[in-house]
Amino acid sequence: MERIFNFSAGPATLPQEVLELARDELANWHGCGMSVMEMSHRGKEYMGIQAEAEADLRELMGIPANYKVLFLQGGASSQFAMVPMNLLRGKASADYLNTGEWSKKAIKEAKKYCTVNVVASSEDKNFSYAPAQEAWKLDPNAAYVHYTPNETIGGVEIFWTPQTRDVPLVADMSSTILSRPIDVSKFGLIYAGAQKNIGPAGLTLVIVRDDLLGQTISGTPTMFDYKTHAENESMYNTPPTYAIYIAGLVFKMLKAKGGLAAMEKANRAKAQLLYDALDTSSFFNSPVAPENRSLMNIPFTLKDAACDDEFLKDAKGRSMVQLKGHRSVGGMRASIYNAMPIEGVQTLVNLMKDFEKKHG
Amino acid sequence: MERIFNFSAGPATLPQEVLELARDELANWHGCGMSVMEMSHRGKEYMGIQAEAEADLRELMGIPANYKVLFLQGGASSQFAMVPMNLLRGKASADYLNTGEWSKKAIKEAKKYCTVNVVASSEDKNFSYAPAQEAWKLDPNAAYVHYTPNETIGGVEIFWTPQTRDVPLVADMSSTILSRPIDVSKFGLIYAGAQKNIGPAGLTLVIVRDDLLGQTISGTPTMFDYKTHAENESMYNTPPTYAIYIAGLVFKMLKAKGGLAAMEKANRAKAQLLYDALDTSSFFNSPVAPENRSLMNIPFTLKDAACDDEFLKDAKGRSMVQLKGHRSVGGMRASIYNAMPIEGVQTLVNLMKDFEKKHG
Numbered sequence: 247m248e249r250i251f252n253f254s255a256g257p258a259t260l261p262q263e264v265l266e267l268a269r270d271e272l273a274n275w276h277g278c279g280m281s282v283m284e285m286s287h288r289g290k291e292y293m294g295i296q297a298e299a300e301a302d303l304r305e306l307m308g309i310p311a312n313y314k315v316l317f318l319q320g321g322a323s324s325q326f327a328m329v330p331m332n333l334l335r336g337k338a339s340a341d342y343l344n345t346g347e348w349s350k351k352a353i354k355e356a357k358k359y360c361t362v363n364v365v366a367s368s369e370d371k372n373f374s375y376a377p378a379q380e381a382w383k384l385d386p387n388a389a390y391v392h393y394t395p396n397e398t399i400g401g402v403e404i405f406w407t408p409q410t411r412d413v414p415l416v417a418d419m420s421s422t423i424l425s426r427p428i429d430v431s432k433f434g435l436i437y438a439g440a441q442k443n444i445g446p447a448g449l450t451l452v453i454v455r456d457d458l459l460g461q462t463i464s465g466t467p468t469m470f471d472y473k474t475h476a477e478n479e480s481m482y483n484t485p486p487t488y489a490i491y492i493a494g495l496v497f498k499m500l501k502a503k504g505g506l507a508a509m510e511k512a513n514r515a516k517a518q519l520l521y522d523a524l525d526t527s528s529f530f531n532s533p534v535a536p537e538n539r540s541l542m543n544i545p546f547t548l549k550d551a552a553c554d555d556e557f558l559k560d561a562k563g564r565s566m567v568q569l570k571g572h573r574s575v576g577g578m579r580a581s582i583y584n585a586m587p588i589e590g591v592q593t594l595v596n597l598m599k600d601f602e603k604k605h606g
Numbered sequence: 607m608e609r610i611f612n613f614s615a616g617p618a619t620l621p622q623e624v625l626e627l628a629r630d631e632l633a634n635w636h637g638c639g640m641s642v643m644e645m646s647h648r649g650k651e652y653m654g655i656q657a658e659a660e661a662d663l664r665e666l667m668g669i670p671a672n673y674k675v676l677f678l679q680g681g682a683s684s685q686f687a688m689v690p691m692n693l694l695r696g697k698a699s700a701d702y703l704n705t706g707e708w709s710k711k712a713i714k715e716a717k718k719y720c721t722v723n724v725v726a727s728s729e730d731k732n733f734s735y736a737p738a739q740e741a742w743k744l745d746p747n748a749a750y751v752h753y754t755p756n757e758t759i760g761g762v763e764i765f766w767t768p769q770t771r772d773v774p775l776v777a778d779m780s781s782t783i784l785s786r787p788i789d790v791s792k793f794g795l796i797y798a799g800a801q802k803n804i805g806p807a808g809l810t811l812v813i814v815r816d817d818l819l820g821q822t823i824s825g826t827p828t829m830f831d832y833k834t835h836a837e838n839e840s841m842y843n844t845p846p847t848y849a850i851y852i853a854g855l856v857f858k859m860l861k862a863k864g865g866l867a868a869m870e871k872a873n874r875a876k877a878q879l880l881y882d883a884l885d886t887s888s889f890f891n892s893p894v895a896p897e898n899r900s901l902m903n904i905p906f907t908l909k910d911a912a913c914d915d916e917f918l919k920d921a922k923g924r925s926m927v928q929l930k931g932h933r934s935v936g937g938m939r940a941s942i943y944n945a946m947p948i949e950g951v952q953t954l955v956n957l958m959k960d961f962e963k964k965h966g
Contacts, residue, residue, distance in 0.1 A: 256646070258644060258646075259644050265643070286617060318678035372918070441844055448845075448847070483682070489849075
């Protein structure tokens with residue numbers, strides 16, 4: 247079978263040119279006689295790979311010099327604990343916005359370590375929108391404010407940056423990072439699992455303002471202390487070297503394609519194509535408020551849920567996989583990260599039109 | 607350059623046939639139209655890969671049914687905290703054997719969570735041997751007994767299994783796992799970073815007897831609770847899928863080569879070749895007590911440390927890299943894991959003979 251269109255929410259489709267380059271140099275990197283997987287993380291070849299990946303990421307995102315870039319493991323799920331363990335800094339509570347499944351998980355874990363003040367929630371409408379800033383009940387004494395700018399499951403994206411005055415803003419950017427430019431200086435800490443827009447699963451990216459480091463709560467494992475990794479350039483122990491190498495290839499490709507502004511343009515075009523199809527259909531429906539429609543994860547339902555299986559089967563027949571929606575939303579979900587070509591979205595839209603003609 | 611002999615302690619050399627197979631299927635796994643890196647961890651392709659990896663590992667190591675196999679992240683360094691957080695089970699202290707740098711790190715981290723009773727130490731002789739069982743001062747009330755059967759830095763291996771009566775035995779097997787058969791049923795918990803005999807960095811293997819689960823200390827992050835992963839077949843969150851896939855290829859290759867008994871035979875032949883060269887030399891020296899000479903990591907010193915740089919340069923000239931010893935031992939260290947071919951050891955021995963002729 248030739249290459250398919252993979253709409254998985256993560257691990258997700260990767261740029262074809264990155265995969266082909268990785269394949270070509272898998273067994274022998276740049277003629278050095280070994281695979282990147284085999285390199286000592288203390289050797290000059292691998293040290294160069296990781297340093298270049300960090301430099302390229304800093305350039306792509308415009309990361310200020312007073313922010314550390316950490317290449318960690320354990321996914322966003324580990325960050326749900328690491329954030330309070332590191333950022334409470336003697337305070338007793340933290341503010342959390344609740345916009346969906348991932349917000350809820352972050353809140354649940356934070357409650358192990360502090361009082362959680364939920365500043366606003368969209369649970370009243372099954373997480374189909376994001377509460378406006380005016381509705382947030384911020385606590386000026388909170389240790390930090392945590393939010394999820396893009397809910398991977400609900401497909402709810404927040405396109406504005408919350409104002410939190412002097413309270414550090416923390417964002418789980420797992421499914422939005424690198425999809426469009428952001429102003430890193432507005433954040434205290436950004437984290438993201440790699441398996442959407444960055445690279446393979448097993449790598450977690452953390453970008454943290456350096457003044458927030460060094461005040462973990464008692465009992466924090468050494469590996470859960472950001473300072474451990476910040477002071478050792480993510481080499482306190484062996485980092486996930488191969489995943490970092492692949493991420494580095496992705497970063498270099500994004501730079502070559504014009505950086506995050508070019509990504510945003512392409513992503514808006516792809517999302518527009520799909521949302522237009524949804525809006526002009528009387529068979530398919532987007533459950534998300536128009537101002538919060540995600541550029542990355544687009545859930546949609548069919549008029550008759552009994553047709554879901556047939557739609558998925560037809561999609562497979564046209565080389566499209568992983569379109570089944572999450573059980574909490576139902577229907578379908580198309581995750582269209584940076585690496586999804588517009589041809590994939592066009593193929594999906596074509597199927598939707600044909601399917602509606604048949605069943606509408 | 608053609609393939610070199612890489613003596614790195616980890617990440618380390620991988621089997622060439624595994625690398626070549628991984629290369630061939632990197633961009634399109636078994637004709638499914640995507641890379642393993644792109645597969646949803648909930649999709650049937652990837653679920654099959656992980657299930658097969660676990661089944662092959664269970665067969666290779668003879669893992670009893672009442673043991674869980676967990677594919678985790680964070681390295682042995684994370685286990686240093688996870689072990690006490692999970693296994694103290696209401697007790698106040700744990701027993702640790704101190705045989706070198708990795709034992710020391712495990713002990714330091716455990717002290718965050720409990721009283722550590724060092725049952726015996728070989729620090730008196732710069733960790734060049736392992737204390738005999740008779741010298742261990744075991745505490746019958748300890749929550750568990752922790753030891754490091756192979757010290758990667760010191761090259762000290764313990765070939766017998768400690769007797770701890772009813773107290774669970776915990777082993778950091780990072781640099782010895784899969785090198786020879788062991789009786790898993792003698793252990794409460796075994797852990798190992800993957801980047802020596804298993805696969806790429808970023809994967810940590812834990813094998814744990816199921817009755818030890820479910821009694822974490824207060825404040826344990828959800829991701830540091832073994833039960834979280836045991837109850838979700840290592841899919842509570844996204845596992846390091848590509849690293850698990852490569853590990854699965856390694857397991858399959860080990861089975862095809864005759865399993866761990868065959869590995870032990872090959873590893874003993876390789877180690878013997880190098881130790882014989884050391885014992886018959888008046889220029890090179892092994893600092894390790896004969897009964898504790900590691901099959902995997904072989905440190906050795908030159909008569910004159912001023913020759914170290916020349917030796918490393920000559921080694922590079924013969925396509926051998928990563929032979930420089932750890933600063934705590936000095937001299938050289940040859941890590942000769944399963945994937946190091948005997949030709950690599952022979953090439954090293956040949957260099958040693960020529961070098962001694964020139965400088966001895």
